[in-house]
Amino acid sequence: MAARMDLDGRPIKPMTICMIGAGGFIGSHLCEKLMAETPHKVLALDVYNDKIKRLLEPDSLPWAGRIEFHRINIKHDSRLEGLVKMADLTINLAAICTPADYNTRPLDTIYSNFIDALPVVKYCSENSKRLIRFSTCEVYGKTIGSFLPKDSPLRKDPAYYVLKEDTSPCIFGSIEKQRWPYACAKQLIERLIYAEGAESGLDFTIVRPFNWIGPRMDFIPGIDGPSEGVPRVLACFSNNLLRREPLKLVDGGQSQRTFVYIKDAIEAVLLMIENPDRANGHIFNVGNPNNEVTVRQLAEMMTQVYTKVSGEPMLQSPSIDVSSKEFYGEGYDDSDKRIPDMTIINKQLGWNPKTSLWDLLESTLTYQYRTYAEAIKKSMAKPTAS
Ligand code: NAD
Numbered sequence: 001m002a003a004r005m006d007l008d009g010r011p012i013k014p015m016t017i018c019m020i021g022a023g024g025f026i027g028s029h030l031c032e033k034l035m036a037e038t039p040h041k042v043l044a045l046d047v048y049n050d051k052i053k054r055l056l057e058p059d060s061l062p063w064a065g066r067i068e069f070h071r072i073n074i075k076h077d078s079r080l081e082g083l084v085k086m087a088d089l090t091i092n093l094a095a096i097c098t099p100a101d102y103n104t105r106p107l108d109t110i111y112s113n114f115i116d117a118l119p120v121v122k123y124c125s126e127n128s129k130r131l132i133r134f135s136t137c138e139v140y141g142k143t144i145g146s147f148l149p150k151d152s153p154l155r156k157d158p159a160y161y162v163l164k165e166d167t168s169p170c171i172f173g174s175i176e177k178q179r180w181p182y183a184c185a186k187q188l189i190e191r192l193i194y195a196e197g198a199e200s201g202l203d204f205t206i207v208r209p210f211n212w213i214g215p216r217m218d219f220i221p222g223i224d225g226p227s228e229g230v231p232r233v234l235a236c237f238s239n240n241l242l243r244r245e246p247l248k249l250v251d252g253g254q255s256q257r258t259f260v261y262i263k264d265a266i267e268a269v270l271l272m273i274e275n276p277d278r279a280n281g282h283i284f285n286v287g288n289p290n291n292e293v294t295v296r297q298l299a300e301m302m303t304q305v306y307t308k309v310s311g312e313p314m315l316q317s318p319s320i321d322v323s324s325k326e327f328y329g330e331g332y333d334d335s336d337k338r339i340p341d342m343t344i345i346n347k348q349l350g351w352n353p354k355t356s357l358w359d360l361l362e363s364t365l366t367y368q369y370r371t372y373a374e375a376i377k378k379s380m381a382k383p384t385a386s
């Protein structure tokens with residue numbers, strides 16, 4: 001492999017990365033990229049490894065010996081500190097990060113996103129190790145514009161809705177709205193890491209993903225996850241399409257999101273890994289401001305793309321409205337709009353997303369259809385126990 005150069009033209013030295021949560025959606029794509037395109041070594045920590053199995057066996061793979069899986073629950077495992085010490089860089093992805101869990105398992109959500117993340121920060125700080133921490137765009141909460149009167153012309157002014165790392169406030173709902181423990185825990189760990197940087201010299205980078213989507217995201221209920229489980233929107237809508245059920249639009253599907261293709265976003269993470277001088281001390285939005293839709297529009301696009309990919313006709317009523325209380329239970333609330341400002345990541349790392357929403361939905365739904373259509377047909381053909 002030719003020597004890799006950083007953005008300032010210096011050769012990049014091979015490093016050892018301790019990746020916590022490596023078996024998840026983002027972790028699996030990051031491991032894949034690091035194995036295929038870099039000489040770096042990965043200590044992959046997770047409680048599951050199904051999504052990275054392909055990278056771990058057999059021994060004949062070109063990267064054999066550069067990725068090691070450690071089945072570890074970071075809540076209670078004394079091996080964690082040793083693994084952080086062994087690495088040059090720690091990337092912490094581990095989290096409960098599915099909105100259906102926030103209001104139904106708020107304690108687990110807070111522990112997972114704050115308490116369990118504390119030792120990782122401590123070990124990095126005490127051992128002078130660099131940390132890349134995965135936070136979330138949800139730390140911004142609701143936009144300032146959402147509090148303006150419905151007919152206010154200011155709602156159209158980007159100053160009231162574009163989310164900027166260094167100036168936007170974090171606006172959450174009241175305590176009984178248990179949508180927000182996740183965002184609040186993520187915000188507090190960001191503040192703690194920032195303070196460790198200021199007071200103890202911790203080298204850190206914070207990543208705020210804005211709806212990264214693509215293959216291997218979450219699970220399809222009843223196939224590779226619990227039948228009653230509620231994954232994030234891509235997997236919910238994929239599941240509905242595969243089962244030929246109407247897509248469920250929570251509270252009318254009026255919330256807006258920007259979606260970025262996982263493969264574009266992983267390029268940004270690799271730039272952070274390999275350009276510490278440009279990434280340390282920064283918080284980065286990583287998203288695609290050009291891919292904004294309402295959830296209703298997303299449902300329409302996914303239905304059209306799925307029809308093309310599967311060759312199956314569209315349902316007569318492709319979607320239905322459901323209330324958030326019915327879908328998620330008491331205490332659900334929502335972010336109204338999420339457009340990332342890209343100034344900082346552009347300036348520091350020169351990164352821009354490339355893939356349009358149509359293109360990323362086509363490759364992702366092709367994957368979903370190939371991976372799940374047969375299994376769904378078989379499971380639906382089975383007589384149900386009465
Ligand atoms: P994911 O659920 O697919 O991955 C998280 C992984 O962490 C899972 O494999 C899980 O088993 C592991 N994990 C959780 N608790 C653990 C523990 N105690 N010990 C060991 N492993 C543990 O989620 P993802 O989409 O890959 O997200 C990764 C990170 O990015 C999370 O911190 C999430 O909050 C953040 N994020 C992602 C998005 C997105 O668009 N996908 C958006 C905002 C934030």
Ligand code: UDP
Nearest residue numbers: 099232233234236237248249250255295334
């Ligand atoms: N949503 C929906 N139907 C579903 C699943 C989700 O309308 O079957 C909505 C949800 O209420 C939210 C948006 O889709 O407004 C995105 O939800 P997701 O779970 O992906 O996470 P979020 O972006 O809210 O963190």
